[in-house]
Amino acid sequence: MTSPQKIDPSNIGEQAQIKLPSWKTDAKPFVQIENITKKFDDFTAVDNISLDIYENELFCLLGGSGSGKSTLLRMLAGFEAPSSGRILIDGIDMAGIQPWNRPVNMMFQSYALFPHLTVNENIAFGLKREGIRGTEVKKRVAEMLDLVQLGHLGKRKPNQLSGGQRQRVALARSLIKRPKLLLLDEPLGALDKKLREETQFELINIQDELGVTFVVVTHDQEEAMTLATRIGVMNHGVIVQTDEPHEVYEYPNSRFVAEFVGSVNLFQGEVTTDEPDTVCVTSTEAGGVLCVNHGISCAPNQEVHVAVRPEKVRISEQRPDQPFNCIEGNILDIAYMGSLSVFKVKLPSGKEVRVTQPNINRESGGRFTWDDKVFLSWDMDSCVVLTS
């Protein structure tokens, strides 16, 4: 299924003045992953993945634990050899090229700072292995420390730094060799929430400034959404969907993606109307007819799921004037979260629906109370039909 908003590369001529991101043009991909499979004994960690990553991209591999995302990253770094398939970086086949000879650097989840070396020595490590000595090393280490705003901490040992500082040292160390491709394994995973949010934007700025291609592995969908130019959602060793964050969120191509990225309400039903620009689904679970305003490839009576995000659902006391995408239920639970309120609404079928409403004014969270009968409705372009 393709989303209707996708730009067809063949139309670029008409809108040449708009600079399109490279993955939408026919630019040559920088990293080419071709039919990569990795097996550990009987377990297939990565299952026949093909993926192109372009220059200056900030590509996120998003997936749960055991989805194979880290294994894929480690194959790019050269720590694991693929069981079959090949990886090309900048056009060069990486088969048989050892980690220390690859034009790639990696930032480790544990940071892997050398505990017996100072911050300066840690950052200089990569340069010294290239045979660079003396003032050149000093100059470039100082540059890197400035970039990550740690200029004053060069003489400390890693165990004298806070988690956030160690994260920056790790970043500086992995960037000092000016790699064309930087691999980041859960770069923000060990930071607390506030620091993580600040660091996200810093990472983007640094990536922008240096023009390095980033491949980030994360299990945190918010992190992926903020950072990425494109997201590859992984499950059981396969990339289920590759798209821009907006597309992945608004047009998930499967129930897995819809549920993994953000939260979602899924209603099972059967296709009753199948037209080029409208698809309607009758759902006993929802207790009504649900329609979307774009065509999908499906057959009448086919069993499908309609997905609608909690924030796209309106909640009202009066039945809204619309023939479809309108269901009723009773409020089961209310959670006041400050910026928004979360309502759990129980439908007559027993299905629970999650609705979030922004608290636009102070009292808007208190409009409803437990057991109130409410109507839930949404627009045709607010939901998607999922066939898998």
Added chain:
Amino acid sequence: MKRRSLFLNMSAGFGFLFLYAPIIALIIYSFNASKLVTVWGGWSLKWYAELFKNDQIIDAALLSFKIAFITATLAVVLGTMAGFVLSRFGPFKGKMVLSGWISAPLVMPEVITGLSLLLLFVAMEGMFGWPAGRGTGTIIIAHTTFCMAYVAVIVQARLSSMDESLEEAAMDLGAKPSSLFFLITLPLISPAIISGWLLSFTLSLDDLVIASFVSGPGNSTLPMVIFSKVRLGVTPEVNALATLMILVVAIGVIGAMYQMRRQARLLAQPEN
């Protein structure tokens, strides 16, 4: 602090009593002025003076120190290699055999280790004339054999608990295997190696049984000399000697523990 029960207090008290009372008695009696070991005759340092006049004991002590030093050094080299293979080589044929062999000397009765080594040395001498006779060389080989097992276990434990991504990070930054070993791995496991050396040194210094099997005439180590003296009746001189040995061993063990703690501190990850 939490109040401890009477039972715990008594357990701790008995533990200390059983472990340290004999040693303390020995140390006190080493300063005994009396000629009779079991009769207290006031404080004196005369048995220490006697000890240093006894050439047989001094020679044996020097030999023991020499053996212990060479043994510890060899055991550290071989044991580190063995520990490396066990923790980094991945699965390979014969790994079970190797790790079994590593732990065997730790649990094998020393008599058996000594006897089997003696038989081996005799057989080898018969087959290709080396080692010619038994003496310092055979004691060093025998001691290295069981000491390297201890070193291997310590090094393997350290390597296994070390974050492997440290080594990967070094490779990722361009370190080839040789520079990786000398710049990252070796400094990080050095406390384990030092404590392994100290442990080997004290084990070699302590050993009586294995040395008795594989030593030759005129190559008596210190424990062997003490043992033969004691058989003729304990002299206060031996108390003095034993006190000095306790001192050396204690320094070795405390040094080994200090190195292990230093290692733990070095590898400790601070909280965020």
